[in-house]
Amino acid sequence: DQQVKQNSPSLSVQEGRISILNCDYTNSMFDYFLWYKKYPAEGPTFLISISSIKDKNEDGRFTVFLNKSAKHLSLHIVPSQPGDSAVYFCAASGGSGGSNYKLTFGKGTLLTVNP
Amino acid sequence: AAGVIQSPRHLIKEKRETATLKCYPIPRHDTVYWYQQGPGQDPQFLISFYEKMQSDKGSIPDRFSAQQFSDYHSELNMSSLELGDSALYFCASSPNSGGESDEQYFGPGTRLTVT
Numbered sequence: 001d002q003q004v005k006q007n008s009p010s011l012s013v014q015e016g017r018i019s020i021l022n023c024d025y026t027n028s029m030f031d032y033f034l035w036y037k038k039y040p041a042e043g044p045t046f047l048i049s050i051s052s053i054k055d056k057n058e059d060g061r062f063t064v065f066l067n068k069s070a071k072h073l074s075l076h077i078v079p080s081q082p083g084d085s086a087v088y089f090c091a092a093s094g095g096s097g098g099s100n101y102k103l104t105f106g107k108g109t110l111l112t113v114n115p
Numbered sequence: 116a117a118g119v120i121q122s123p124r125h126l127i128k129e130k131r132e133t134a135t136l137k138c139y140p141i142p143r144h145d146t147v148y149w150y151q152q153g154p155g156q157d158p159q160f161l162i163s164f165y166e167k168m169q170s171d172k173g174s175i176p177d178r179f180s181a182q183q184f185s186d187y188h189s190e191l192n193m194s195s196l197e198l199g200d201s202a203l204y205f206c207a208s209s210p211n212s213g214g215e216s217d218e219q220y221f222g223p224g225t226r227l228t229v230t
Contacts, residue, residue, distance in 0.1 A: 004157075034218060043119070043205050043221035044158070089157065101209070102148060102171050103219060105157035 003027045004092050006106035014114055019077040021109050023090030026071065031094035034103065035064060035075045038087045048075070052094075080113045087111075117141055119222035121206050127228045128196050136191040136225045140208030146170070147189040148219055149181060152203040164189055196229045203227075 005024045013019045021035075031052040036044035050057040050064045050073070057064050063076045077084055090106040120139040128134050140147050146165045150158040160173035164183035175181075178196075183189045193200060203226050207219035 036221070041223075043121075043207075043223045046218045046220060049218055101146070101219075102160040102163060102173060103150075103158070103207075104160070107157045 001026075002107070003030075004090055004104050004106040006088075006090055006109050008109050009107070010110040010112070012112045012114060013080050015082055016079045019075075019080045019084065019111055019113065021075040021077075021088050021090075021111065023073045023075075023106055024071055025073075025092050027092070027104075028071065029094055030092040030104075032092065033064070033066060033073050034091045034093075035062075036089045036091060037084075038089060038108070044089055047088075077111075080111075082113045082115050085111055085113050119206055119208050119220055121204075121222035121225050123225060124223065125226050125228075127230065129230055130196055130198065132196050132229075134193045134196060134227060136193070136204055136206075136227070138189045138191070138206030138208075138222060140187050140189070140206075141210075141220055144208035144210045144220070145187060146209045147183055147187070148207040148209070149175075149189070149191050150205045150207065150221075152205060152224075154202070158205055161191070193227075198229050201227060201229045 034049040035047045038044045048059050048062045048064050050066050066073045087108040089108045091103040122137045148163040149161040152158040161175040162181050163171045167183045178194050181191045203224045205224045207221045209219045
């Protein structure tokens with residue numbers, strides 16, 4: 001049962017435009033959400049996170065929005081750059097009792113930013 | 116800045132052999148997580164350690180064991196290897212701040228191939 005879902009396997013945008021990556025989750029006990037970027041043959045790189053007590057967190061070109069009632073979050077990248085081309089994973093933690101910090105990942109979205 | 120170090124980066128083993136994967140967390144990080152990523156899959160949580168004690172356990176086979184040492188490095192021991200164990204194994208570390216969810220920082224991974 002996939003508790004974190006990224007329904008778009010791929011996304012293609014033009015350089016300078018906005019990239020919007022979406023993520024849905026089913027476990028209402030998740031209380032912390034993260035976005036990771038992954039290049040081939042490398043480990044996931046942390047991008048940005050958001051706690052369930054917030055609905056928005058911004059860091060430079062990256063903004064994450066959380067809609068708890070819809071169990072939905074999104075990552076906005078503005079402006080998109082060719083170097084942003086990578087697989088983006090949505091991850092969530094919390095809800096299992098005890099140590100809640102293990103991450104549950106979505107299957108990832110391949111973002112391609114075209115020059 | 117220092118990152119998570121994993122060794123070896125690549126490992127080829129035959130069925131029924133054993134393998135040991137090592138992880139050196141970022142300095143002053145006391146929590147280590149292990150994840151397995153199969154081909155085309157999202158990373159799956161295996162096991163975690165906080166202050167040298169196992170803190171959580173996921174979908175880790177009984178053939179696998181792990182520990183965290185006094186210098187906070189961790190080793191994942193895998194015995195009776197099967198073809199299905201072929202995957203990328205990631206280690207992540209975080210500076211557990213005593214009850215808060217912290218970002219996890221991932222190493223480059225060890226690619227294990229079982230033939």
